[in-house]
Amino acid sequence: MKKSLAFLSRSPLLPLCLAGIVVAGLVTAFTANSPSSQPSLPDILGDVSSKAADSTSTSAEAASVAAHSQPNATVKFFDLFSQFRWAVLGSVAAAMLCSLMGTLLLARRMMLLGIALPQAASAGVTFLILLVQLVHNLTLAPGQSPFIKEQTLTTLAPIGSLSAVLLVLGLLAWTEHRTLFPEAQWATVYIVGAALIVLFLVINPYGEAHMSTILEGNIITVTATQFWILAAVACVVSAVMVLFRKELLLISFDPDMAWSLRFKLPLWNGLLYVLLGVTVSASVMITGPMFAFGYLLLPPFAARPWAVGMRNFYMLSIAIGVSTSLIGCLVSFGVNWPLGPSQVVVAALALAASRGLLLLRCRHRGI
């Protein structure tokens, strides 16, 4: 028994198991409390779903709309969780994924890349949709709507996002040893991405109205399908990170030593970049660039001063990520704030608390 506990405490699987248990528990709880097996947000909100899908709407507004559409229903606090369970679960899964990947980004001092990639992902989405819109306009039949179907946009968005992120990461990996200023390259990706988004939206006359939700990633509108996609991505990325944790850690911490042990560095760096690309593009598509970057940065940053060992670092970061995303949901539903920003603010408060405690500890030790 003691041996098993010791093994568990050493195992990098522990944080993942804990996060899995939390997610499984939430799924079970919400499924048990829900009136139907998998009602999506439009089911709940009926014909006013488009209102709720507006990026400026908040979870509580959406809930009050839902209450009006069902006059006899009493919308209780827990019911909000139940109604928006995919949003809650989606943000928890994204928080777990980003918090895990963020640990390596933080340790490798690549945080600027963390903000540049979501921007590149968004630029990729706008570019692909612009292309599709142009083709659609050319083949437009009389009487046919000039707008591309929402479903087409939702299907194309991940392709555009992932392609752009992988293209950028490929270029960065290719030029990695040819530049003295990687930070300048990451900043260039960010600013060029931002500029391209504006340009593509201006060129695409029908784009902006449709794409704001996709670009900003309104978490509240996360559907069951999107959640399961994100959960699958989270499982695969976490499994690969666990399986190759030694290699990914060594090439990050001491690449020269990795060379001396005959590790194929370009291969392992490539794997890390692919994991990062998949994480960022999946998170951006479902939760938006702000949430993705916020959770790539804040939980690992809050966890770092308290971590003793890398496993501990992963575990703490995931715990902070998952708990702040859940508390963020509570805050959002309680005080009528938008979900994503609320979660990011709560994560920032966790960072502030971590720094405050660190300061206290330093004073206590007389440092």
Place this chain on the structure above:
Amino acid sequence: MTILMNKQRARAKPQPNSPRAGSEPVLVIDGVDLGYGTKQILREVSLTLQCGICMGLLGPNGAGKTTLIRGLLGILKPERGRITWGEVDGEPVRIGYVPQKERLDSSYPLTVTEVLSMGVYGERPWSPWLKTEHRQRVWQALESVGMTSFAKRLFSECSGGQRQRILIARALAARPNLLIFDEPTTGIDPASQREIVRLLEELRATQHLTMLIVTQHFGHVERLFDEVAWVQDGRVLVGPAKEFLTDEFISKAFGKS
């Protein structure tokens, strides 16, 4: 003073300092050019490192010592020539690399044990966990540098001298035949420098390891050298240590009185 040019190196007799010294070449570099892109740093480098020999790779700042090490580790590919690794006791040479401690980022919250474990990572591909045998070897390596009480401490919280010992232990955990040190005594107080050098002497005496030590600081470490490879102006001169490590040569090379 006789300083042998690259191609004359083959005729130089290594000073035997261990039972296997000079018996077989661990490393042969033959007419290698190294550089970054279009910028060539080293030209026509040729040297042979015999088993059991301790060679100092010396030279002023920016001479190309680190470039040569990067070439040996496979980070840089030679533009011309060949780098051949020999065999020791019928097995391919295993390298233990001790980097400059400043190159390792303190942003990683790694414990001393985790850093040491990296030495055996190459022996457990495709598995996230280490075998008991590997854990034992990591512990033995920690014992060999007298750092067992630091096992659970954060690597970033150790002093310069302690970090250097830990990195030496990590290299030893890989069961190397050849140890490559990059500036092992830089940024360490004199007392710790003496300790590090004593540790290296002990390792040579007990494990008969071949060593290649990059340094530009004299004071303690040079007494380990049997041979010296002097790097300057893109060329490498090789010869017995006693012919290089004279006051006259050092003052001329470094411009010091």
